Amino acid sequence: MGQTAHVSADVWTSVVTVVPALSLAAWLWLLLARGFFWRTDIRLPAREEPAVWPSVCVVVPARDEAAVLPASLPSLLAQDYPGRAEVFLIDDGSTDGTGELACELARRHEGLPLTVASPGEPPAGWTGKLWAVRHGIGLARAREPDYLLLTDADIAHAPDSLRGLVSAAGAGGFDVVSQMARLRVESLWERLVVPAFVYFFAQLYPFRWIDDGRAGSGRTRRTRTAAAAGGCVLLRTEAAERARIPDTIRHAVIDDVALARAVKGSGGRVWLGLADRVDSVRPYPRLHDLWRMIARSAYAQLRHSLPLLAGTVVGLALVYLVPPVAVLVGVVTGQVSTAFLGGAAWLVMAGTYLPMLRYCRQPPWLAPLLPFTAFLYLLMTVDSAVQHYRGRGAAWKGRTYARPDGVPGPVPEEG
Template sequence: MSALTWIAAGALVVWLWLLLGQGFFWRTDVRLPRTPPDEHRNPPDGHGNPPDQHGNTSGEHGPAPGEGPGGWPSVAIVVPARDEAAVLPASLPSLLAQDYPGPAEVFLIDDGSSDGTGKLARELADTYGGLPLTVGSPGEPEPGWTGKLWAVRHGIALAKSAHRAEFLLLTDADIAHEPDSLRELVRAARAHGLDLVSQMARLRVTTGWERLIVPAFVYFFAQLYPFRWVNRRRGRWAAAAGGCVLLRREAAERAGVPEAIRHAVIDDVALARAVKCSGGAIWLGLADRVDSVRPYPGLGELWRMVSRSAYAQLRHNPLLLVATVAGLAVVYLAPPVALCAGALTGRPALLVAGAAAWALMAATYVPMLRYYRQTLWLAPLLPLTALLYLLMTVDSAVRHWRGQGAAWKGRTYARPSAAP
């Protein structure tokens, strides 16, 4: 057997393991449970005890502190925003229109925008009404803080001064929510005793480049952080999707966030890890009714979106970079190369190993394509998409080595070890 045949056989073994041994990451059925109609009025208490016919909750623990029988806790919705005037008309009205039975308020933090984001937010609130809106501006971040987490810190501080909200909904300015989104998030957190509930918003998939790259972005994320493993109470895996995170205020204080993760470029994963390490229960899944409205019409926009944090994901470690590039080449690129080489040279073992590995790869991608309502003909193109991600990762490392760091909207962030 040639070296390429051994590599193709190794790739086949890896895909068999990924199919069965990586937390069934490829399945897309980890979703927020829907609420029966009667629970919309009388939700379960914080320990999962359903309400009785009178709306009272009972059980050995009784109602959770601050959640009276049949009541809904107060929520502060914190929206960090920097130069988001283009997407705000499609997202902010959906937050203001939340059909939430309890007290809720929106805090939009204008992080040094130059496009009138704050002014537009006030105009939208005047036009659409709904939940009360407070627009704040924290000024430039202090050394060691990323802009988003600096804005989140300011939003949480404003929420505390206004009222002691029991929950914080941290959501990005490009995320649109269906009217029952907040209600369902709170219901899930209370019914299952969760400290953090996060949904991976359905990203926009309209252009050809978006179809090729966006579903794979979520697929690779789930492969790195299998949702079923993340949701285990005692597991070591932790992750969240920063576009939609419902967080108990007590859990945030216990974990010391956002101060404890102030330098994190991949802030959602850092947040989930901090909450779980402090004893909190977390949940992550795919969204049905939470959508990103941000367009990525060309390859350049998608490239910057991935490359700005890819090397940070590898902890800025050159050895991890080399291992990742080698792993992507063996697992994703070797199978189609082996199939073509086997067909051209008449080597059945090479052809079969390459074809089987490629088929398994494509099969695991099909559920994600269906979730995004895309043609299944994109599944065999996953090696091409993986090649693009490999190049984006290398480009991310090169940018860091050149001192450009994680650049985003006019700011460049140093490695954590270099930050004050």
């Protein structure tokens, strides 16, 4: 009996030492070998204004956006752009007067010309947003634009936003220039959840890996990592036609990543970074609002795969939850090595989170709370899978999108 207890104690000691050691090793790998995802210095590339400004058509899909449109649409109409540009707002079956409000805002605010149109209900196999984008691109093609700016109805642009995007695309030879809009961070739950949203996105798709540097930035290895931020995507029209955007991604719930993959897969070049002068004006004051926003696409990100879901849950637990638990266990049981390893992993975790908190203009004391936020994301991901199998997955604004049969999942990412 005493020998059995001794063996059990040895096993326990090994577990409480090895598991936090694995967590620390994972964090050291993330710190040094995951494209320095935690840095926030990837901003719009150096710009060289062209001698002749290309023409641009701005496409804004909008469904029930009357609450945010007054804070976003006037910023598009007021763009200080030297070339030819116009805006197409595609009203995707709104019931709150979005289209009428857009016309009224255009009458009140001088600036770029605005066309408001409606595509009708999307056919089977199309998401509503991409059906609206398709209709907007179809209208824009009559103007033969050099670029398309795809931007959401809740995104406000500084007056020089379009100018900067086009300059960066031309100077860098990019087919896609996308900026992740600075998200609103005001309520308590926004402070806890929103900076982590961008942090986790960058961890999945390190911005440095997205542009493979064929124009001479020092990278010589072609990478398959591709992503964009759907709120602000400048797309070269020629690249859109080559990649057959949006038809090839018509079923995609995570349409921005799918767009970037399609463009890159057809030989295009993609750049993604953080925005300084492009802002989301949509509020998420309650945890419920944020939960719905994240859970609607979390399981789609995992390709609706139960093994990937299980691996994600285990990975999140090992990387984010083990460090604080190890510190607590080490302190309670007197296992100094356990507490040290857990504390070291927690310190690295918090340190990598600080740059994102600074970017989001949040206090540094939120950094040690990242394990709690990661636990929320774990629950949201599990809930996303549960809702999927209940037939309510990817539900948004009155529509539910199931993954079409025979549609292949995304290509795995690599650096």
